[in-house]
Amino acid sequence: MIKETTIAGVAAALPIANLDTDQIMPKQFLRGIDKSGLDRGVLYDLRFDGEGEPRRDFVLNRAQYAACRILVAAENFGCGSSREHAVWGLLQFGIRAVIAPSFGEIFYSNAMNNGLLPVVVSQTDVDRFTRDVEAPETNSMSIDIQRLQVSSATHTARFNLSARHRQMFLDGLDLIGASLAHANAITEFERRHWERQPWLQSVAAMVRARVR
Structure with a gap:
């Protein structure tokens, strides 16, 4: 895990409720015996058409979101199966945090254990952030893990983390590392x-x- 107090950079809106782990990481990308190459499978059916060509209208295929580090998502993000590959793939793709009103419970735990920050804020906050990041000129966000605060161009919101999870991110530790401390x-x-x-x-x- 990466030791950091702030996650900042390009953010993209993905307003799809109940986006499950089968969609985040389709089954055909689970054949490997290690974690490598999973970035290829992230949101594959949304990113590519039936011929394997990039969908021009999908947000992460647009040039202004190519370096996306933060996703602003919808409710129940990461529901469905328990595949940890969904988290591994998002991290390999460059995503360091997901902001949503709610998360699938297992996905939330997998994210915490692997250094992908799940930020829970209200639907009102998500709507404000979404409006900002949908405009290319205001598509940057910053998440202060020390202060538990997330900000876009025009809006700021607070979020909660357990003391243990907050310290894990600040120290760059997974559960094993936190135990060995x-x-x-x-x-x-x-x-x-x-x-x-x-x-x-x-x-x-x-x-x-x-x-x-």
Whole structure:
């Protein structure tokens, strides 16, 4: 994960309610054994026609949104299946944050665990942001993770993150990294545990010895 206090840059509006993970990352791009190349599949059926040609009218195919870092989306973004590839693909595509009134619960967790910032604001806020970013001259936004504030050319809104998730983004840590930050405390807990209950430490070996 990337350590950063602010995500800023070109933003694009994607006002499609209930945009599910099957649409964000279609099934034909799940065949690989690693995470590479998933940027090709992001929103594939929206970006390309049946002949594989880019749809000129789709927002992310327009030159002014080519460097998009922030999506302003609609309600229930990322609903559907639990495929983590949807998050991986968005990150590889260059998207660092998605702003929406609500998210699919599993997608939200996957995003948090991989460094894609899901920002929940009201529908009114989304409408204001959408109006700004739909105009190429005002299509930049900034998200201050330290202050939990998101701003467009004419509008600013606050959002919430749990203390744990906020710190993970500020420190550039995933869940494993956040856990390892407490490695000394974990080691000390383990030491005290075996000190209080030493008979548990070798119970597996004792059981194996008895059944032989």
